[in-house]
Amino acid sequence: MPSLFDGAGARISAALEHVDISEDTAQRLAQPDTALKVSVPLRRDDGTLTLYPGYRVRYDDTLGPAKGGIRFHPDVGADEVATLAFWMTIKCAVLGLPFGGGKGGVAVDPKGLSPAELERLSRAWVDKVADFIGPNTDIPAPDVNTNPRVMGWMMDQYRIINRGEVREVITGKPVEMGGSAGRATATGDGAFHTLTTMMQRWDRQAEGTTVAVQGFGNAGARFARRCAEAGYTVVAVSDSSGAIHDPNGLDIDAVIAHKEAHRSVASGYSEGDVGGAGRGETLGNDELIELDVDILAPAALENVVTADNADRVRAGTIVEIANGPVASEADATLAANGVAVLPDILANAGGVTVSYFEWVQNRQAWYWDASTVAERLEQRMVDATKRVADRAESLEIDHRTAAYVIALEKLDAAARARGTSSFFRDGG
Ligand SMILES: NC(=O)C1=CN([C@@H]2O[C@H](COP(=O)(O)OP(=O)(O)OC[C@H]3O[C@@H](n4cnc5c(N)ncnc54)[C@H](OP(=O)(O)O)[C@@H]3O)[C@@H](O)[C@H]2O)C=CC1
Numbered sequence: 363m364p365s366l367f368d369g370a371g372a373r374i375s376a377a378l379e380h381v382d383i384s385e386d387t388a389q390r391l392a393q394p395d396t397a398l399k400v401s402v403p404l405r406r407d408d409g410t411l412t413l414y415p416g417y418r419v420r421y422d423d424t425l426g427p428a429k430g431g432i433r434f435h436p437d438v439g440a441d442e443v444a445t446l447a448f449w450m451t452i453k454c455a456v457l458g459l460p461f462g463g464g465k466g467g468v469a470v471d472p473k474g475l476s477p478a479e480l481e482r483l484s485r486a487w488v489d490k491v492a493d494f495i496g497p498n499t500d501i502p503a504p505d506v507n508t509n510p511r512v513m514g515w516m517m518d519q520y521r522i523i524n525r526g527e528v529r530e531v532i533t534g535k536p537v538e539m540g541g542s543a544g545r546a547t548a549t550g551d552g553a554f555h556t557l558t559t560m561m562q563r564w565d566r567q568a569e570g571t572t573v574a575v576q577g578f579g580n581a582g583a584r585f586a587r588r589c590a591e592a593g594y595t596v597v598a599v600s601d602s603s604g605a606i607h608d609p610n611g612l613d614i615d616a617v618i619a620h621k622e623a624h625r626s627v628a629s630g631y632s633e634g635d636v637g638g639a640g641r642g643e644t645l646g647n648d649e650l651i652e653l654d655v656d657i658l659a660p661a662a663l664e665n666v667v668t669a670d671n672a673d674r675v676r677a678g679t680i681v682e683i684a685n686g687p688v689a690s691e692a693d694a695t696l697a698a699n700g701v702a703v704l705p706d707i708l709a710n711a712g713g714v715t716v717s718y719f720e721w722v723q724n725r726q727a728w729y730w731d732a733s734t735v736a737e738r739l740e741q742r743m744v745d746a747t748k749r750v751a752d753r754a755e756s757l758e759i760d761h762r763t764a765a766y767v768i769a770l771e772k773l774d775a776a777a778r779a780r781g782t783s784s785f786f787r788d789g790g
Pocket residue numbers: 504505506507508549576577578579580581582600601602603625626647661662663664683684685710711713714
């Protein structure tokens with residue numbers, strides 16, 4: 363399999379066949395602007411010291427300060443962070459947000475840390491990258507295994523270093539620390555709005571439509587709940603411990619309660635203690651991908667649909683809630699089999715959209731109520747989805763390529779407006 367970064371490049375090449383942008387912009391987007399690698403020191407509770415590799419990549423800031431999450435996961439590496447930062451660049455452009463793309467991470471298994479260790483690690487990461495991030499340069503946010511609590515510690519550490527509070531340096535914070543209403547649910551909500559917009563366009567109904575969701579964290583669990591509330595039949599969900607499947611439909615509220623109690627969707631399931639959902643079976647994560655469902659929503663990690671299993675995907679539609687769940691080498695097989703892919707750079711953009719709202723609210727010190735945030739998020743997601751679908755139809759291309767075309771046009775126009783100097787950072 364090509365590297366994640368090379369796979370992302372393949373998608374750009376496909377889009378370049380349908381859009382006329384300057385050679386400068388194409389070259390500029392072929393590699394990250396700035397990549398920082400650090401060692402993040404953690405004093406463990408037992409007094410020993412562990413150093414974890416940490417990263418922050420500012421891929422491109424043509425459209426505004428770099429924006430993107432920070433991930434704590436043992437598999438985090440330079441290639442992955444650069445690719446995720448590239449996707450953020452494209453995603454912000456597709457949504458029309460005034461941000462470039464960034465991403466960060468620490469190669470650590472946070473499940474093996476105590477709460478105090480997790481706090482020290484979060485603060486240590488900020489100590490290492492504090493000169494690199496900033497409200498006008500690069501604004502982190504949550505991603506896999508990071509959450510509002512982690513963002514709160516990070517903002518607080520930046521306050522200590524800066525000797526003054528800068529709320530808009532990080533988004534996804536607890537509401538009590540300047541976080542936005544609706545940020546915690548924004549990614550799942552945004553994916554739901556993209557799906558709903560496309561279902562209306564396809565003249566399809568939620569009732570009788572089956573859904574499988576891989577990953578039951580911030581994004582996946584919220585999406586599953588929105589689907590269930592709207593009348594879809596959510597037949598399978600999973601987390602890192604495995605999947606549960608009931609062809610009659612799972613009771614998502616019961617599964618959420620079960621996950622909270624057991625820290626796993628699958629453990630204890632066979633004993634039937636997941637409320638009304640206690641029928642059905644447990645499955646492996648690979649089997650969930652191949653279930654005979656209408657909608658497959660991967661909401662965990664990259665490369666879960668690859669050249670190896672693409673032919674066995676039976677869903678008619680994939681909603682990419684995770685970043686990069688479909689490997690580029692799977693594209694041709696999925697297209698040949700008529701599988702519609704609603705791409706990550708559109709479908710999971712609800713999170714960064716409400717992060718943008720949070721940044722705006724922090725700058726104005728003027729906070730919106732939950733219904734205002736929800737309304738504005740829905741409007742942005744519906745508009746962006748329609749723009750992508752219209753472009754896909756007019757150019758007779760798939761939705762991912764259409765989203766890239768829109769993003770590349772925006773990035774090229776902004777680069778031209780800035781002039782050549784936009785390709786060089788101060789002193790760089
Ligand atoms: N948070 C956000 O705002 C945004 C997130 N995304 C993307 O969405 C995806 C999920 O992020 P988020 O929900 O925030 O992360 P979380 O950490 O909240 O949840 C991740 C979920 O994925 C599960 N998981 C991890 N490894 C596997 C595996 N091998 N097989 C199946 N499930 C697995 C985890 O299981 P367990 O619970 O057992 O740990 C957990 O349920 C990522 O790709 C992220 O980049 C995209 C846009 C914004």
